[in-house]
Amino acid sequence: MTAKLVLNSGDLLKLSPVATPQKIRVNRRNLLDELAYLKTVEPVNLLRDCILELRQKLFNPNGGLLIPAGNFELSEEMSLDYLLEELEQIAGAFTLDRARYYLNRLEKGLTKVRTGLINDINLNRWKEYRDINTDSLWILDRRDNSGVHTAQYWGNFVPQIPSQLMKRYTKKGDWVLDTFSGLGTTMIESQRLGRNGLGIELQAATAARSTALLEAEPNLHNVTNRVVVGDSAHLDYRRTLEDAGAKSAQLLIMHPPYYDIIKFSDDDADLSNAPSLESFLEMMGRVIDGAGEVLDRGRYLALVIGDKFSKGEWIPLGFMTMNEVQKRGFQLKSIIVKNFEHTAGKRNQQELWKYRALLGGFYIFKHEYIFLFKKN
């Protein structure tokens, strides 16, 4: 559902829901001419009428603002919602000065690109990025199952996590290093988003499965994404990156086993087989040291982890691991709390847990964390 401008009896413009395509291709030159003209219109009531006319042209293939499919010259791909919202704000201004301020802002969004050092987000059009979540609470009710993504690996994260992280913390062509790549969710998203990626996975069979998935996923941006079998606590990161064609990494993603909650293999090097909580943290420390070395300064490390419950006690595994990263000089930038998604099959189990919680005086885990750190 998206927004539509309508005129009510008081000549005011309002939002009402209507189904519209998300992106449109507009003729930038013509739109800029229209905006330049609008800046000369007065009084404010007449300006509102003109904006309504302009809005109608956005829905009319013969209105001169839309570019016919296939003819992409001089065109600009824009979110229709964004454009409608900007127009609504201009039309809602009570003074000409304010309306012209908004018109200038829209003009700037069409003519100037302002990006930072760590992503491709055009800050002059920041309102367009509705798909990017900037809140510290993530409630995701549905796993992205598109393309080759599959939930058939116990312990993989939802693709929305690496997707959000890469949009915020990488530019196209950057290198993402995932030290616990599992079934390759990060690599699949990285390939889709035009980033290069290197995944490290201890289990050869799991790595092979993820490579097969990656090969089945279209590589529209012609990037390199590969999974290497290895122990991320004892890896020559520099060489492994060089072998893949990179000098360093611009984003680290770490989604380790949550200590012994899920046993991934019988391998002693597997963090889920760490003999104690202390040794789990020690192994994590080695991964952070090794991978942290090849991360560029000013870039980010994302740690995805949950807590655990043992012998009647809540073990704050997330915060303990967070501490290992902080101890190594990384600057904590955010703690995101993300819900666990529900699966129908687990309903009976959930009821049993409710009984146990009532009896045992504790709360049931419904969340995990995404910790974000910057390497200074």
Ligand SMILES: C[S@@+](CC[C@H](N)C(=O)[O-])C[C@H]1O[C@@H](n2cnc3c(N)ncnc32)[C@H](O)[C@@H]1O
């Ligand atoms: C929580 S899962 C990661 C899932 C992944 N994010 C995905 O979406 O598929 C943790 C993974 O770490 C792997 N692992 C455990 N110890 C490891 C080690 N020392 N080096 C590399 N991988 C390891 C496990 O085999 C498992 O696949």
